[in-house]
Amino acid sequence: MKKTALIIPFLVFTACAGDNGSGSVDDGSCAWIDSAANSAAVQLAMTAGAIEGDSLFPRSLHTDYSLEQLEQQLEIPVSEFKDEIVLMQHPETNRYRTPMMVKYNDWTSGFFPGSLWYAYELTGKPELMEQAARFTNMVFPVSYMTDTHDLGFMVGCSYGNAYRLAPSDSIKEIVVRTADNLAGRFDATKGVIRSWDFGPWNYPVIIDNMMNLRLLFDAYRITGDKRYAQTAMTHANTTMANHFRPDYTCYHVVSYDNSGRAERKQTFQGKNDDSAWARGQAWALYGYSEIARETGDTAYRNHAVRIADMFIDRNTAPDRIPYWDLDAPVLEATPRDASAAAVVASGMLDLGSQLGEDGRRYIDYAAEILRTLASADYMARPGGNGGFVLMHSTGSLPHGSEIDTPLNYADYYFLEGLVRYKRILGGLEPVEVAFR
Numbered sequence: 001m002k003k004t005a006l007i008i009p010f011l012v013f014t015a016c017a018g019d020n021g022s023g024s025v026d027d028g029s030c031a032w033i034d035s036a037a038n039s040a041a042v043q044l045a046m047t048a049g050a051i052e053g054d055s056l057f058p059r060s061l062h063t064d065y066s067l068e069q070l071e072q073q074l075e076i077p078v079s080e081f082k083d084e085i086v087l088m089q090h091p092e093t094n095r096y097r098t099p100m101m102v103k104y105n106d107w108t109s110g111f112f113p114g115s116l117w118y119a120y121e122l123t124g125k126p127e128l129m130e131q132a133a134r135f136t137n138m139v140f141p142v143s144y145m146t147d148t149h150d151l152g153f154m155v156g157c158s159y160g161n162a163y164r165l166a167p168s169d170s171i172k173e174i175v176v177r178t179a180d181n182l183a184g185r186f187d188a189t190k191g192v193i194r195s196w197d198f199g200p201w202n203y204p205v206i207i208d209n210m211m212n213l214r215l216l217f218d219a220y221r222i223t224g225d226k227r228y229a230q231t232a233m234t235h236a237n238t239t240m241a242n243h244f245r246p247d248y249t250c251y252h253v254v255s256y257d258n259s260g261r262a263e264r265k266q267t268f269q270g271k272n273d274d275s276a277w278a279r280g281q282a283w284a285l286y287g288y289s290e291i292a293r294e295t296g297d298t299a300y301r302n303h304a305v306r307i308a309d310m311f312i313d314r315n316t317a318p319d320r321i322p323y324w325d326l327d328a329p330v331l332e333a334t335p336r337d338a339s340a341a342a343v344v345a346s347g348m349l350d351l352g353s354q355l356g357e358d359g360r361r362y363i364d365y366a367a368e369i370l371r372t373l374a375s376a377d378y379m380a381r382p383g384g385n386g387g388f389v390l391m392h393s394t395g396s397l398p399h400g401s402e403i404d405t406p407l408n409y410a411d412y413y414f415l416e417g418l419v420r421y422k423r424i425l426g427g428l429e430p431v432e433v434a435f436r
């Protein structure tokens with residue numbers, strides 16, 4: 001397959017512009033951001049350098065856990081756990097942490113290259129740009145995939161950032177082809193893009209799918225074809241109507257019958273069907289903030305504000321890094337989800353910047369999360385943590401998978417948050433839109 005050629009980038013941050021009078025909790029010096037970015041850059045460069053070949057991406061560490069811990073968190077007996085639970089213990093020791101590497105077709109394949117791009121943007125280190133280009137090129141076959149909705153994550157986070165920092169026409173082709181495949185999963189009767197091709201559901205749509213819509217707006221910007229944007233908005237409207245509860249928490253999975261009626265509302269990765277799975281709430285907040293910015297539509301913006309207010313209210317973790325599910329029993333060992341925290345922070349920076357003076361509450365909340373994630377409680381020292389930047393995320397507790405572990409998407413949204421916050425402190429819009 002032909003691979004894209006990446007050209008020399010032209011934009012990196014050098015320093016903060018100082019206090020811009022935004023009234024933020026930060027003094028504008030950016031020292032802590034630069035320190036976190038430099039540590040992350042060292043860690044990511046080491047990780048990239050240690051991976052040989054052109055097929056594997058780091059995703060997480062397999063972690064151990066006890067069935068008692070899962071019983072406590074889910075508040076149901078082990079006999080009722082989902083059938084698909086996978087024991088992740090090391091086969092010999094039963095208690096171990098081992099790297100999980102994935103190929104291009106894993107939903108997380110775009111995050112490691114994306115993190116390298118953000119680390120490059122924050123530090124200007126040329127070796128990061130080289131590794132970012134190398135791992136981005138490895139995502140190329142995704143542009144031919146048709147069997148998942150995760151295409152926005154995979155191609156947007158890799159090639160989308162590549163285009164901002166090293167534009168080339170071949171990237172535009174990749175983005176449009178991928179967007180066509182994503183739009184090909186849209187069903188006009190139901191008004192939504194199908195998420196999964198597996199499982200017991202007739203037509204499953206998960207809240208995470210809101211994160212894939214930016215790719216359609218990118219394709220609209222590249223081609224001028226409004227149908228991409230219309231598809232994204234229809235999906236967002238249908239999801240707004242069916243995924244949310246009166247308190248603005250959301251279900252994880254909604255399945256539609258053939259007539260377009262939402263026939264099942266459930267969880268897959270949360271505590272139970274009616275709980276507020278932390279990362280699901282984070283995807284919702286980020287997704288509606290993003291489509292509000294893309295469209296300027298106040299209905300989306302108001303929805304994002306309500307989700308953000310709900311999250312601030314419902315997140316009871318003392319340091320603001322949420323428990324894996326906002327309805328999980330709070331015990332000493334209740335796992336956190338740093339990935340949800342990072343997604344919320346990045347999303348709130350986007351939302352807050354759209355709201356003028358009213359947005360300061362969200363920007364400050366996001367900055368506090370980012371500062372906590374940048375502390376030794378969550379950020380690993382270079383050389384440790386299996387080569388990842390952040391500790392203490394949770395992938396899917398009900399499946400016994402990736403509990404209290406690093407995750408490549410926690411790293412990605414943390415670094416994105418740092419970029420966005422630094423831009424705000426420098427008097428810029430937090431989100432630099434690609435393909436303008």
Ligand code: GLY
Pocket residue numbers: 107208269279395
């Ligand atoms: N999109 C899958 C997850 O959030 O775990």
